[in-house]
Amino acid sequence: MSDLGIAVVVEDDKDVRNLLESVFLQAGFEVHTASDGREGVELVRHQHANVVTLDVGLPDIDGYEVLRRIRQFSDAYVVMLTGRTEEPDLLTALHSGADDYITKPFRPLELRARVAAMMRRPRHGGEQRHPVPVSPAVPARTGAVQGAGPGVGQGSVPGAGHGDVLEHRDLRLSPRTRTAALAGRELDLTRSEFVLLEELLRAGGAVCTRAALVKVVRGDYYQDDTYISEADERAVEVHIGNLRKKLHEDTHSPQLLQTVRGVGYRLGAGKV
Numbered sequence: 001m002s003d004l005g006i007a008v009v010v011e012d013d014k015d016v017r018n019l020l021e022s023v024f025l026q027a028g029f030e031v032h033t034a035s036d037g038r039e040g041v042e043l044v045r046h047q048h049a050n051v052v053t054l055d056v057g058l059p060d061i062d063g064y065e066v067l068r069r070i071r072q073f074s075d076a077y078v079v080m081l082t083g084r085t086e087e088p089d090l091l092t093a094l095h096s097g098a099d100d101y102i103t104k105p106f107r108p109l110e111l112r113a114r115v116a117a118m119m120r121r122p123r124h125g126g127e128q129r130h131p132v133p134v135s136p137a138v139p140a141r142t143g144a145v146q147g148a149g150p151g152v153g154q155g156s157v158p159g160a161g162h163g164d165v166l167e168h169r170d171l172r173l174s175p176r177t178r179t180a181a182l183a184g185r186e187l188d189l190t191r192s193e194f195v196l197l198e199e200l201l202r203a204g205g206a207v208c209t210r211a212a213l214v215k216v217v218r219g220d221y222y223q224d225d226t227y228i229s230e231a232d233e234r235a236v237e238v239h240i241g242n243l244r245k246k247l248h249e250d251t252h253s254p255q256l257l258q259t260v261r262g263v264g265y266r267l268g269a270g271k272v
Helices: 014-027 037-047 063-070 087-095 108-120 191-203 210-218 230-246
Strands: 006-010 030-034 051-055 077-082 100-103 166-168 171-174 179-182 207-209 257-260 264-267
Touching: 006 014, 006 037, 014 030, 014 051, 014 108, 030 037, 037 051, 037 063, 051 063, 051 108, 063 077, 063 087, 077 108, 087 230, 100 108, 100 230, 108 210, 166 191, 171 191, 191 207, 191 210, 191 230, 191 264, 207 210, 210 230, 210 264, 230 257
Parallel strands: 006 030, 006 051, 051 077, 077 100
Antiparallel strands: 166 171, 171 179, 207 264, 257 264
């Protein structure tokens, strides 16, 4: 097995399948390919895949069903590929357990960067699959719009913590242990939800733009001029919506994760 591990490509289009195989081989993966969903599930199972690219439109069973079956036994990083850009497809992919979603046609370098970014961040509650170095935490990142919006209320310093723990009201998050808790009860967060919540806590009440949060979800491999699509920003909206549910927010009037219309999101005061 290669240093980066095993990639499984599930794609019925031969040209696209060959392109994906080439991208992963050049990146340093051992690659296995499948042209239909059932074969793909078995490859992921028997090869103990670390990362999977999964086409939505397969000839036997669709990609969402393949993903559902894979998630029963594997925590491999999964990137869904589709030629459709409709929001229901994006929502279905993310709710089904996909780590990322890319529309065709895609740029090979973008796919490679997204996969690298995913693998830099450990699974919530688990260890990183590969020894990919992670940049040290910093107090605030460039995606925050400093000075935007009102303060978050007296008696609360958003993002403040002790040691490696970030705290706000009764919300606590530890980047080192990859755990988060609300009022003492541990939150079951996905990788994307965790890094978004961490970013908002670190921003300290400043507004984080949607584009900046897309880069947070992807990782740090992206430059300032990287193209970010509407589907990318909608994915962040989905993750924020899921976070609000897990934080027991009022969906009509969220207090902790507030929307700044036309810009992005900020940490609010929450209920005192």
